[in-house]
Amino acid sequence: MNARVVLTLVALLSAGPAWAQSKGQLRIPEFSTLAEKASETVNVTLDGNILGMGCRFLNSANPEEAKAKKLCTSLTGIYVRHYSFDTDYAYPKSDIDGVKRQLNAPGWSPIVEARSRKENTNVNVFVLIQGDKAQGLAIIASEPREFTIVNIVGNIDLEQLHDLEGSLGVPELGIETGKKPAPAKPPAPVKAPAPEKTK
Amino acid sequence: MNENFEDELRRRLRAVDAPGGFTERLMAALPVEKNPTVVAFIPKAARPARQFGVPAALAASLLGAVLFGMHVANDRSLREEQEGIAASQQLMQALRVTSQKLDLAYEAVNNPPTAGDEENRS
Numbered sequence: 001m002n003a004r005v006v007l008t009l010v011a012l013l014s015a016g017p018a019w020a021q022s023k024g025q026l027r028i029p030e031f032s033t034l035a036e037k038a039s040e041t042v043n044v045t046l047d048g049n050i051l052g053m054g055c056r057f058l059n060s061a062n063p064e065e066a067k068a069k070k071l072c073t074s075l076t077g078i079y080v081r082h083y084s085f086d087t088d089y090a091y092p093k094s095d096i097d098g099v100k101r102q103l104n105a106p107g108w109s110p111i112v113e114a115r116s117r118k119e120n121t122n123v124n125v126f127v128l129i130q131g132d133k134a135q136g137l138a139i140i141a142s143e144p145r146e147f148t149i150v151n152i153v154g155n156i157d158l159e160q161l162h163d164l165e166g167s168l169g170v171p172e173l174g175i176e177t178g179k180k181p182a183p184a185k186p187p188a189p190v191k192a193p194a195p196e197k198t199k
Numbered sequence: 200m201n202e203n204f205e206d207e208l209r210r211r212l213r214a215v216d217a218p219g220g221f222t223e224r225l226m227a228a229l230p231v232e233k234n235p236t237v238v239a240f241i242p243k244a245a246r247p248a249r250q251f252g253v254p255a256a257l258a259a260s261l262l263g264a265v266l267f268g269m270h271v272a273n274d275r276s277l278r279e280e281q282e283g284i285a286a287s288q289q290l291m292q293a294l295r296v297t298s299q300k301l302d303l304a305y306e307a308v309n310n311p312p313t314a315g316d317e318e319n320r321s
Contacts, residue, residue: 054286
């Protein structure tokens with residue numbers, strides 16, 4: 001009897017973090033051991049009040065920051081993990097695969113899948129569509145010496161994302177911003193090999 | 200007549216010794232000596248200090264509380280500003296990383312694959 005109670009409690013406690021997560025938010029591992037090995041690390045976790053505070057403190061007089069400010073007001077979370085290494089494949093691929101598996105959940109759709117065997121580069125872009133709106137964006141990019149996971153949560157206004165194109169280094173992605181509502185299911189992902197890096 | 204009168208006056212006014220026991224009787228007739236009454240005297244200069252002591256202490260406490268509150272509010276505002284600036288810098292950094300990876304995806308989508316790459320297509 002006691003064992004049952006304990007098991008139930010353990011089950012409830014382990015399910016707790018899943019309840020706490022908002023839709024569109026991925027469970028990204030801490031990668032704490034990787035940070036020691038990495039030559040360059042970007043670890044950004046902005047959610048709730050901190051994100052709102054960051055938004056408020058963006059300088060509207062700066063064109064780039066003004067556009068970012070417009071975009072981020074409707075977001076609820078931005079999570080970025082980026083690690084660069086001095087040697088090839090110093091990171092465990094299993095961690096990345098674990099994040100990718102979460103994107104098999106209903107609602108998530110791949111919009112770009114780019115893979116280059118020559119450069120061993122993979123870039124996957126996913127969006128979470130709920131109703132007629134994009135509620136989440138995930139980018140998983142892996143290269144021999146670096147990998148990046150980006151997770152943006154919230155009402156992603158494609159029109160505002162379109163506004164950001166051309167600044168901040170965001171390329172002209174040709175995002176459709178027509179008046180008609182976005183389809184519930186996005187079109188099939190574009191599969192293409194990643195080209196040679198120009199950087 | 201006149202001489203007799205003068206003599207008589209001198210005789211009557213001559214110094215006479217007090218009768219025996221006069222001093223004791225006189226002292227006994229005096230009222231019993233009482234302890235002197237002590238009257239507290241409050242100097243006028245000391246009164247205002249006592250009179251305004253409590254209000255002054257209250258005012259000082261109030262002023263102290265207001266100053267402390269202002270200091271705490273200032274401190275909090277400064278901390279919030281620092282956190283906000285740090286958060287905005289993180290936000291811009293996150294957007295830059297995002298844009299770099301979108302750029303990679305863009306190049307993959309828009310640059311047609313070459314014959315060599317075709318072999319590598321997954």
